[in-house]
Amino acid sequence: MRFPDNFLWGGAVAANQCEGAYLTDGKGLCVPDMLLGGSVDKPRTFLPKTDENAFYPSHEAIDFYHHYKEDITLFAEMGWKVFRLSINWGRIFPNGDDETANEAGLQFYDNVFDECKKHGIEPLVTLCHYEIPWAIVEKYNGFYSRETIDLFLKYAKTVFTRYKDKVKYWLTFNEINICCMDAGGIGNLYGLGVIDPADLASDKPILLSDLKSDIQKTFTALHHEFVASALAVKLAHEINPDFMVGNMIAHETVYPLTPNPADIMATLDRDNYANNFCGDVQVRGEYPQFILNYFKDNGIDTSFMKPGDAEILKEGTVDMYTFSYYQSHCITIKEDVEEAKGNMSTGAANPYLKATDWGWQIDAKGLLYTLQMLTDRYPGLPLMVVENGMGAFDKVEEDGSIHDTYRIDFFREHIKAMREAVNRKIPLIGYTTWGPIDLVSAGTGEYRKRYGFIYVDRHDDGSGDFSRKKKDSFFWYQKVIRTHGEDLD
Ligand code: BG6
Numbered sequence: 001m002r003f004p005d006n007f008l009w010g011g012a013v014a015a016n017q018c019e020g021a022y023l024t025d026g027k028g029l030c031v032p033d034m035l036l037g038g039s040v041d042k043p044r045t046f047l048p049k050t051d052e053n054a055f056y057p058s059h060e061a062i063d064f065y066h067h068y069k070e071d072i073t074l075f076a077e078m079g080w081k082v083f084r085l086s087i088n089w090g091r092i093f094p095n096g097d098d099e100t101a102n103e104a105g106l107q108f109y110d111n112v113f114d115e116c117k118k119h120g121i122e123p124l125v126t127l128c129h130y131e132i133p134w135a136i137v138e139k140y141n142g143f144y145s146r147e148t149i150d151l152f153l154k155y156a157k158t159v160f161t162r163y164k165d166k167v168k169y170w171l172t173f174n175e176i177n178i179c180c181m182d183a184g185g186i187g188n189l190y191g192l193g194v195i196d197p198a199d200l201a202s203d204k205p206i207l208l209s210d211l212k213s214d215i216q217k218t219f220t221a222l223h224h225e226f227v228a229s230a231l232a233v234k235l236a237h238e239i240n241p242d243f244m245v246g247n248m249i250a251h252e253t254v255y256p257l258t259p260n261p262a263d264i265m266a267t268l269d270r271d272n273y274a275n276n277f278c279g280d281v282q283v284r285g286e287y288p289q290f291i292l293n294y295f296k297d298n299g300i301d302t303s304f305m306k307p308g309d310a311e312i313l314k315e316g317t318v319d320m321y322t323f324s325y326y327q328s329h330c331i332t333i334k335e336d337v338e339e340a341k342g343n344m345s346t347g348a349a350n351p352y353l354k355a356t357d358w359g360w361q362i363d364a365k366g367l368l369y370t371l372q373m374l375t376d377r378y379p380g381l382p383l384m385v386v387e388n389g390m391g392a393f394d395k396v397e398e399d400g401s402i403h404d405t406y407r408i409d410f411f412r413e414h415i416k417a418m419r420e421a422v423n424r425k426i427p428l429i430g431y432t433t434w435g436p437i438d439l440v441s442a443g444t445g446e447y448r449k450r451y452g453f454i455y456v457d458r459h460d461d462g463s464g465d466f467s468r469k470k471k472d473s474f475f476w477y478q479k480v481i482r483t484h485g486e487d488l489d
Helices: 064-078 103-118 134-140 147-162 176-180 185-192 215-239 261-284 289-297 309-315 364-377 405-423 472-482
Strands: 008-012 082-086 122-128 169-173 244-250 253-256 320-324 328-331 383-387 428-434 454-456 468-470
Touching: 008 122, 008 383, 064 103, 064 468, 064 472, 082 428, 103 122, 103 147, 122 147, 134 147, 147 215, 169 215, 176 185, 176 215, 176 244, 176 261, 185 215, 215 244, 215 261, 215 309, 244 261, 244 383, 253 261, 253 364, 261 289, 261 320, 261 328, 261 364, 320 364, 364 383, 364 405, 405 428, 405 472
Parallel strands: 008 082, 008 428, 082 122, 122 169, 169 244, 244 320, 253 328, 320 383, 383 428
Antiparallel strands: 454 468
16 A cells, blocks of 8 residues: 555645746746735735735745745655646746747746755646736737747747756646636636736726636637647657656546436536546547537637647647646536535535535545546556645644644545555556645635645735744655655554
């Protein structure tokens, strides 16, 4: 009952949620830099102009930019083999279409990767974790414009070449499927850099849930992202044949709420639409028939598919399938059912599951279910869970300790589920927990929604000195890694 010796244990962050230093050393603004802080009862808003009096959490985040050495040393102390992080595209091409790359930005990631190497940690780099340069949103409406494919490739080529001997594992777009889920406008803005002109012109904060979206634009931009991703995979292999490049799917694990065949069918359709559509394009290199049917039924004009695109998608399939897993929910045709809360997607609450402080249902068995479904669909393809965790309120005791037993319980059950997957010979190669160090929440913009094994003294009112503290879960995860997942007590 243990994981293989070469299993990639680690943690995952995104540049915009941890680095801060939002204009330092020539960095340009990116999408999350335009989002204000929020909370459970005060949802996050978007303000397309920087207002000096407003609180934009990504601007300072947890100041990883100046603490990366200390943080990576702590990660190494836990025994990590891999550190998932993103490069902030806006640090490399501040205006999106600059002639030359920003050397100071490149140097920063050189320093980060060197520090990882020093500690024997392999970086796993996401090229775009919602960090589309703001200038690309303004000038090109993000990936709605086909020209953005070339801007992305120039950026990808720059970093693949620069770090070809420092980074082996790459992911193209974080959660590429969120734009077509219930998140509507925010999914479009985060994932594709696409925004409605009226929202872009607003001088008042707009609730993320109120951002407008248009499915024709969504599927056009998503197609451009698929092409950009496939071209990046091809390019990566040309630059270094040893590179392993993955996709990244926000896995929406769904169950029928009842045995009513109509619920079963609705669940299957939802799984196809939310998960298998993007997965199939990136793994099999072609649009599945069910989504072409959906396009036809919904009047989507597919003229965005240009001659040659089909070949690009076929030639740029990924080497591994990676995904985030936080929760599951139920699907039903009934309308008057209790809703489960969630990240970018919602469904019916499952009466058998408990939920986190933020209402996300906890379902460790669902992780095993998801891994089994994925390996059945894509036999032999390496799988990696690159985000999993629970946001919770943490209390610092007078002596500075933090007893986060709820977090340990959450991880214990999920790691048990992965151990069972390994026993079933499912090719699971790694696990990076989300937010191993507290950071800014993407959905609500809060600090108090804490995910970390490491506590950061930073709060929603902007106070705190950014000092780091180890929580009980830090020592627990350290033991889990040391014993290859054998000792989960
Ligand atoms: C994932 C994102 O969807 O969920 C992360 O890739 C995000 O960026 C994570 O932080 C957790 O969501 P939240 O809203 O709790 O930060």
